[in-house]
Amino acid sequence: MLVLLPPSEGKAPSGRGTPLKPESLSLPGLAAAREAVLGELVELCAGDEEKAMEVLGLSEGLRGEVAKNADLRTAGARPAGEIYTGVLYDALGLASLDTVAKQRAARSLLVFSGLWGAVRVTDRIPSYRCSMGVRLPGLGALGGFWRAPMANVLPAAVGDGLLLDLRSAAYATAWKPKGELAERTASVRVLHAPTRKVVSHFNKATKGRIVRSLLTTGTAPTGPAELVEALRDLGHEVEAQAPERSGRPWALDVLVSEIH
16 A cells, blocks of 8 residues: 655754755656756755745745755754654654554555655655745746656555555646556545534644554455455545546545544
């Protein structure tokens, strides 16, 4: 099973670790695309600060993010699982997993990124600011830029198992599974049961808890139907819709009554 996660908008500081080694990142087939985005982002942020803020969609209070991006090649790097913070990652609690669950996380979690394309939680990266919705002057919209590189790399990374897609809409633009792989994909959203609406906080928190429960119990469903049963066994209320046509993913709604 491979689980696709969104990154967090806010990130922990890079710290004083060894700087980024691009060649050490997982999915080496993305190396050229990563270098293209990294190069333009660093150049943009090392030049016209006002233009960088406009391109990145930063408010005045986030002006310091521009300087942080300008230093990406020399900043300290930490495991991505420590860099990404926020509601989903707090609920996931990677640091508090036992050794076996951490090993499962290293194998099965893939975090999408406007800058890196996708990284595993063990990949060492610096803290950065560059969402998938950014449109860089030279490369254009990052969601569109990443589609071809991702299409070349991700099917092999998924292999022949289940693909659990927990990405937000912005990050789903960078790659969509097709054909037989799509039929092994379960796309999940979390709804407030009484209103049937997505509420950001508990949507993220519930997704984090779902992943944590799968990792801690060692549950490894082989397909979407098995995933539905596994989530129900773990105490989740799930409504599932199998695809009406071939080449489409399963749609799973996890219903939550209380916002927490």
